[in-house]
Amino acid sequence: MNTTAGRATISDEEGMFSIEASPGDTLLFSAVQYRRKQLVLSASMLESRFIYVNLEEFVNELDEVVVRPFNLSGDLVRDMQQMKTEPVVTASTLGLPNAYVKPMMQSERLLKEASMGPFHLGMITAVPFNPLINMITGRTKMLKRRVARDRKYLLTQEVRNYYPDSIFVSRMGIPADRIDDFMYFCEVDSKFDSIVSSDDHIAILNLLLVKSKAYRENNQLD
Structure with a gap:
């Protein structure tokens, strides 16, 4: 900043800058990581093509701070032992x-x-009509299919969360935008439920690797 003329500028990434000034003007250099420095321009300075200004690095050291009301020290183990929790x-x-x-x-x-x-309500046995109506209309059968579908979806999501996307992309060769489609491809396999329910991550990974090869061939991804 040219404090005399009331002008200011910002340097580029290499610290280069230009600003209008006259002999006797005072330049103020200011940055977060440097100490402020003032420079009074002389006629010889203005006749030079470049003026190099050396700035001193500034480290802002703060006084010790105690966080209250818990008086935390920053040592998690010690702080946890001192804190009273319900x-x-x-x-x-x-x-x-x-x-x-x-x-x-x-x-x-x-x-x-x-x-x-x-x-049963005391001595009275109540027989609701809803189960009979739902069975006749097919609603019960439809709901059973929905339950089976939701359970399989939860299994698929559980497997999906076992591995990061990078495993699907780098090791299985599945594009990131087709991972969900690939999981549905695996889901319809008759062995999928039993292998996933076993919670054997090695067997699950082997299944995904085998299915990924078939998926890539079917979708011409190789």
């Missing part, structure tokens, strides 16, 4: 009977509702 309240810590029950999918809830059998 017990985690979950269904399992409370000993509730539904602690480890897997939540049903929407399709499973609909199927259960559609096929709900007789229930």
